[in-house]
Amino acid sequence: MTITITSVIKRLLLIFLVIAGLYYAKAFLMPLCFGGILAALFLPFCNLLQRKKIPKFIAVLSCLLTIIIIVGGLFVLFGWKISDLVKDVELLKQKAIDSGIQLQTYIFNRFGLSNEEQLSILKKEQPSYANVMQTMVGSLSSLFGNLVLVYIYFVFLLYYRSHIKQFLLKLSLEKNKAEMENIIQTTAKVSQQYLFGLFKMIVCLWILYGIGFSILGVKNAIFFAILCGFLEIVPYIGNIVGTIITAFVAALNGAEPSMLGSIIIVYATVQTFQGWVLEPIILGPQVKINPLFTILALVLGQLIWGIPGIILAIPLTAILKIICDHIQSLRPYGFLIGELESEKSENSFIHKIKSRFSEIIRK
Secondary structure (H helix, E strand, C coil): CCCCHHHHHHHHHHHHHHHHHHHHCHHHHHHHHHHHHHHHHHHHHHHHHHHCCCCHHHHHHHHHHHHHHHHHHHHHHHHHHHHHHHHCHHHHHHHHHHHHHHHHHHHHHHHCCCHHHHHHHHHHHCCCHHHHHHHHHHHHHHHHHHHHHHHHHHHHHHHCHHHHHHHHHHHCCHHHHHHHHHHHHHHHHHHHHHHHHHHHHHHHHHHHHHHHHHHHCCCCHHHHHHHHHHHHHCCCHHHHHHHHHHHHHHHHCCCCHHHHHHHHHHHHHHHHHHHHHHHHHHHCHHHCECHHHHHHHHHHHHHHHCHHHHHHHHHHHHHHHHHHHCCHHHHHHHHHHECCHHHHCCCCHHHHHHHHHHHHHHC
16 A cells, blocks of 8 residues: 555644643543553452452452552552651751752852852742642642542453453454454453563562662662662663662762762663563563663653653553554554564574573573
């Protein structure tokens, strides 16, 4: 089929309209996407409970209770570790004051601005406490409301999953129903494997960072290990941010340059192990997204939905790739999003090394 300029313009216009729709429907779609991803993650557990003759409604509520316990546990753990950090707040405050004084001196020597002039500029730029409190209250209210919506969508998407599946089948022509059912089952299965694999990889990163930071003697090593591992949801950027925060707090606590360098080495070592061993074993190549589209997805997610968009970008892009790979007309787009054929080739140098690593770990 010949691609004309008109068809290209129509496709670009469609993409633009989809992006605009995602942007303006943020308040509706964002909790729905979170609820849908969590429902896909807990679908095997829900099916397991139902196979054990547990009523469907009780099985769904059990899944809800499980996710509430997990999220609550993470909040408690982070709160506990943050309270440990708060105990050192006076030391951190003094360090910040000393750094501020040094910065003021540098600005005075470099630009000739006195301390009074610098403070005057800061006061003009700083928002009032009332505005800060109002923003915080509004953000917390929005967070709580969205969290409730996520749980509601999670419950109903799990409960009505068969109904939704039948709806998709009814949309298909009679001759395409078998193919559609195969697409739904395969997409759901691979999506669950990807999401559960991502969760397992985050747990592995918690362990690896925890061991590395503990050996170095980093204060609150477990907290920073969990932070760095959890930020894996944002590829490339997340772990770098977590490591920078770890090194920054360690520096404020008086860490030697050798320890700061060791923190960077731990980060590089864990990332190498993750890329060469964990990803091939846990995630596999079927949902591998090439770096170009990883960055594009993160940037687009941030532009459309902000920080939640960054968190959702990679899982949604991976699920989109899975769907494209299983629909004949969309396979070129799945190919475009996926990794390079040379990287997947069994004869490639990278593939051979990764396969060797995988064999060693499995043994």
